[in-house]
Each structure stands twice: as C-alpha cells, then as structure tokens.
Amino acid sequence: MVNVQDVMDALEGPADPQNHSVDGLCFGDLQAEVMGIAVTFMATQAVLEQAVRIGANLIISHEGLFYSHHDVTNQEQNLVAAAKRRFLEENGLAVYRFHDGLHRSQPDGIMEGLIRALDWEAYVTEHRPEAALLTMPETSVDQVIFHIKRKLSLQYVRAVGELSMNCSRIALLAGYRGGRDTAIPVFEEYHAELVIYGEGPEWETPEYTRDAQAMGKRQSLIVLGHAESEQPGMELAARRLSERFPMLPVHFIPVEPLFQVV
Template identity: 30%
Template sequence: MLIQEVIEGIERYYGGIGFDGQTIDDQTTRDQILYGDAAQVCTGIVTTCWASAAVIQEAKAKGANLIICHEALFWNHGDRTDWLAETKNETFLQKKALLDDGGIVVWRNHDYIHSGIPLDDGSYADGIFYGLIQELGWEAYADRSYHLEVLLNFPETTVSAIGKELIEKLRLNGAKVIGRLDTKVRKVLIYGHVVGDDNELIKRLEQEEIDLLITMELFDFTASEYVEDSSLLLANKAILTLGHFNTEEPGMKYMLHYLSEIVGTDMPTYFVQSGDMYHYLT
C-alpha cells in the first residue's frame, strides 16, 4: 500500500466536517503532507502528537516511513520552510537530514481527527478528546459529547488526586494548578484554551457549578484570575493545565485502535510519545 493510499483511507474514516461546519477541503485543510514523497510503499506507521527529532529517530529505528502527527513539523502554522532554508537554520537542516536519512513522510492529522471517529451507535466523537478519555479510563464519568471539550461528573475527589492521576497515566513531569490543591471536585470540564476573552467561560464555570477546569493553554488573565479570586474566597474552583501537546497526545495514541481497520493487520503501527517537554523547578 502506498503512503498516499494510507492517507486517503484515513481521511475517509473520519466524519470529515471541519470546524466551520463544512466538508473539509483538502486544498485548505491543515492536514497536508508536511514532508516527503507519499508515492512510496508504506513500511510502517508511527502516530504521535508532534514529530520531534526524537520521534523521527524512533520511527527510523522501527523501520516506519510514515509519521502521522497532530501538530506542525517545523514550528509554524502552515509549516512553511522557505524562511528556514533562506537563513540556513541549523536545527531545521539537521531535522531535515534525519527525515531524508529515514526516507520518512510526515502527514499532519489535525482537522480530520477532530472531525470525529465513528462510534458503535453511528455517531462521531472528536478523536482527540475521545482518545484522552479512553486513555484515562474516565468513560463512565463523561457526557459523551466529545466536541472540542468534555464535561465529566466524578464521585467527590480533590484537585490533587486528579492531578496525580493525570501525571501518572499520561507519563508527565508535572502539572500547573490555580486554586487550592484540596479543592473538592465533582464536576470537571476539559476545555481547549484559556487565552483571551473568556466571559462566556466564566459564566459557565459559575452557572454550571464546574469545580475544575482542565485546559491546554492557559493565560494569567480573565478566567485564570476569576478562578484564583474564587478560590481565595473559598469557592470550589480550580484550574489544572497540562500543556497542549500533553493533553492531545492520547488521541494520537488511540489511533492504533482503529488504524488496522483502515490499513489492514499486516501493516506495522506504533505510537511514539513525543513526551512532556516541560521541566519544573520548585
């Protein structure tokens, strides 16, 4: 099977409706071949969140010539490389050499996986958030909407207990918390980004009595300030942030559960964790 055929089969598997409610346009989608020649036979597939230098080396060691990543390869939206080539950026040249040496193709799977994987009841669930919940074993607590967020209802626990569970199960170096570690938690919202005008999010946290917000990116402004003030006034409010890649990577790991349906059981498939790039000094 050619790499191009693998990619086309994966695209057909998903719901195929983009964030704008329209059918994903293959000319304008983020989901492009970021590197390499897809007209070659696929020798194996590695899924990951981000094709770091370490992931590329591991793919080569496994004999896999297709890396399916969720985020950009060369550190910018659109994955343009002209500016890197013009300035002879040394890291770019070394990473490019790794790819060339392994004959590796990198394809980005972002819009398609978010458009939904098919479930047994005929519905579609965002493949990133669904995979995260499966990896954590939190299916019984989730509301099953899985569309760029997940609402969960837990038996009473604490921010500290949930944080430790996330760090252990997702193999992370740590997590950041706003609010008290002993905050009692029942209702949790896994949410995309707290990065700007968050008036509607603040309303939801209050009106829906959400105790813990788990986010990817986190600014110090708006909702973060609200949660800090709420915590200081002894409300059950906290934020726990893991980082963008750390939160989305389990969805790329979950791809292994359905890749064999698309490419057959003879195709070698692997998940390689790009890993927690954060280190914490305390």
C-alpha cells in the same frame, strides 16, 4: 502494496466546509510504498530518528514539523528547520499531519483518547466541540491530580486554586483550548467546579481562576501540558490505524516531556 495516499485516505475525517484544515502531507511522496507507520503527537527530531531505526517511513503527526500551527518557515533563517528537512530527505520519510480531521470526529478523537486513558468514560454527560463535561462522585482536587498523574504517567501538573476543595462537575479540554474564549465559559455556563486543560495563555483562565477564588467561588484549575493532554488520543489513533492496516507494522512513539522542573 499500501502507499502513502492509501493511508491518508483512510485517515481523513469529516470535511471542513471552509477548507481551512492544516491536515495534509507535510513532506514526502504520495505514491511511496509504506513499509511501516509511526504515529506520534509531534514529529520531533528524536521521533524521526526512532522511526528510521524501527523501519517506519510514514510518520503520522498531530502537530506540524516546523514549530508553527500552519508550518510557516523560512529555511534561510531557520537553520534547525532546514536541517530537519535534510534529514527527512536523506531517509526517504513522509510526514502526514493529522490534526483537524481527528478533532472534528464525533466525539473528538483526541478527547476520546484522553477520557479513555483516565478511565472517565462513565462520567461523561456531554461532548461539546471544545470540551467534555463530566459529573463524577465528589472528590478533592488533589485526589483528581493524583489520579491524573498516575493514569497519564506524569511527573507533575500545574494547578490554580484550593487543592483540598471537593468537586464533582468537571470540564475537560484537550490541547490548546485553555484560553479565555473556551475555558472560562465552561466555568460560567456549565458551572464547572474544576476545569482541566492542556495549554492556554497564563494571563487569561488562570488569572480568572485566581480572582474567582479570591471572591469565594468554588473554582479550581489543572493544567496538564499540551502534549500530555493529546498523546493519549494519538495512541488511540495508532491502535485504530493498526486495525485498518493489519499488514503493516504500526508503532506509537510518545514524545518525551518537553520541560524540566528545576
């Protein structure tokens, strides 16, 4: 028999010396027998319902259950979170948050999945904690966008800068690493011509890129979306978990695109 604790033990990444990790069991019983595992970017209500349909009672989620990085929620004020908690209880589900351990892997497990999905392994010159630095044959930004949309099955991305601009020095940042302190330094220190990230404040790196363009600098930006940049890493985690527990059904459940372009 495999219980929830067994799966958690197999997933735990390198220790955090400050013990600031958000990883851990968000809901459920550590000793419950695992009948099936669903791996996802975020345990949305739709994902939980699909997990029940396929018989998966342990959900491995990269992001938290209750709309906060630290999953702080007031059940009396947040009726949606309270209803979600009732659904978990009624269906005997366990949810394990697998975030920091995956990012602390060497290389970063989320980044590794994204690079593999884009078929860019051969272009990586350096793995930094916050970014992967790539050098590839010179190509235009719009061709990079076409490649990304095709490989990740995206309907759209957002971009700042001249799409016809050629580039070869690219920095890739997954998830919420698009802010000033992480994205702008790769423009400045690595001399990246193109930065690609998941999510970040719109008044920071995008506005920096706009001003850089106005000053004649060859710098452009592509914004994928948070889930869009991290789902490939969770899909890779699901494949590896399936190899670790071949006696259990392991499913990757993608989340549907969050925003509608209207």
